[in-house]
Amino acid sequence: MVLKTQNLPAATELSSARAGFIACLPTVPGYWSIGFAAGAIGTLAGFSVGQTALLAAALYTGSAQFLFYSLWAADAEMTSVVLSVMLVNLRYLLMSSAISVFFRGQRGWQKVVSGLLLTDETFGVAIQHGNQHGKIPFGWMFGLNVTAWLNWIIACVVGAWLAAALPASLMAGLSFSLISMFIGLILMTWFASRRKALETLAIIVAVLVTFFSAGHLDISVVVIIAASVAASLATLLLRLKSQQGVNHGA
Known part of the structure; x- marks a missing residue:
């Protein structure tokens, strides 16, 4: 036992x-x-x-x-x-x-x-x-x-x-598959997203930051800056939208 x-x-x-x-x-x-x-x-x-x-x-x-x-x-x-x-x-x-x-x-x-x-x-x-x-x-x-x-x-x-x-x-x-794989992942994420406008804005911001920074900084640094700026902007807009929804509900 x-x-x-x-x-x-x-x-x-x-x-x-x-x-x-x-x-x-x-x-x-x-x-x-x-x-x-x-x-x-x-x-x-x-x-x-x-x-x-x-x-x-x-x-x-x-x-x-x-x-x-x-x-x-x-x-x-x-x-x-x-x-x-x-x-x-x-x-x-x-x-x-x-x-x-x-x-x-x-x-x-x-x-x-x-x-x-x-x-x-x-x-x-x-x-x-x-x-x-x-x-x-x-x-x-x-x-x-x-x-x-x-x-x-x-x-x-x-x-x-x-x-x-x-x-x-x-x-x-x-x-070419390395680049095409990233494009495919981005498109899959975009089509499955419920916030397409916000993610489209983040993609545009990342592309613009990359375009204007590529000739002045190392490309690896540009990748980090572009991703950080786009993600920070999207997070800020999402938080502002949530706060507005709470205020309207109150």
């Missing part, structure tokens, strides 16, 4: 992790589609399959990986690359803060592990689970995160391996 009681927590954690694994399955096709493209772009940017795998495991964010490959291919300074990646990933601080209320009572290292593997997709799945149950068990979050993380790495490796297997002449002809 004592042995059964001692094994109960481990069995509960395993069952919880299995439930997290099942909850992640609907998002796996998304990881594979974007991860496959990220791995292929990494090969086109000059990285080996092993290097792409390490980057996918350590950086583990699609938008930052695409940005990293783009800046690397443009011979940007490492400082600019690091700052750009940090800027793109700042949203995870907000996500971690928003989801932290469901991890009360857990140990510090459990919160750190859950936060390190957080993505846009796992955040969406986890926040729904937290709203329904009032808390998120560590085992469940671990199963969710690890499933997503492993699928992302495998997808990047497969994409990088297939791209590396292509003939050199075909690889040279696909060099």
Whole structure:
């Protein structure tokens, strides 16, 4: 009887992790589609399959990986690359803060592990689970995160391996894909957005800042400035609009 009681927590954690694994399955096709493209772009940017795998495991964010490959291919300074990646990933601080209320009572290292593997997709799945149950068990979050993380790495490796297997002449002809991928991501985000006017304004501002600054500053610095100015302006306008809505409601 004592042995059964001692094994109960481990069995509960395993069952919880299995439930997290099942909850992640609907998002796996998304990881594979974007991860496959990220791995292929990494090969086109000059990285080996092993290097792409390490980057996918350590950086583990699609938008930052695409940005990293783009800046690397443009011979940007490492400082600019690091700052750009940090800027793109700042949203995870907000996500971690928003989801932290469901991890009360857990140990510090459990919160750190859950936060390190957080993505846009796992955040969406986890926040729904937290709203329904009032808390998120560590085992469940671990199963969710690890499933997503492993699928992302495998997808990047497969994409990088297939791209590396292509003939050199075909690889040279696909060099345009790095730019076209960014254009495609922007268009996909724009069409799916509910605030098309605001995002269109942000894109125009970023293009104008880039156009007038490109001849005076290093291109990697221009990228950071353009993204910061456009994002700050969009955030300010969105906040002003929200305040106006509150005032009208009052």
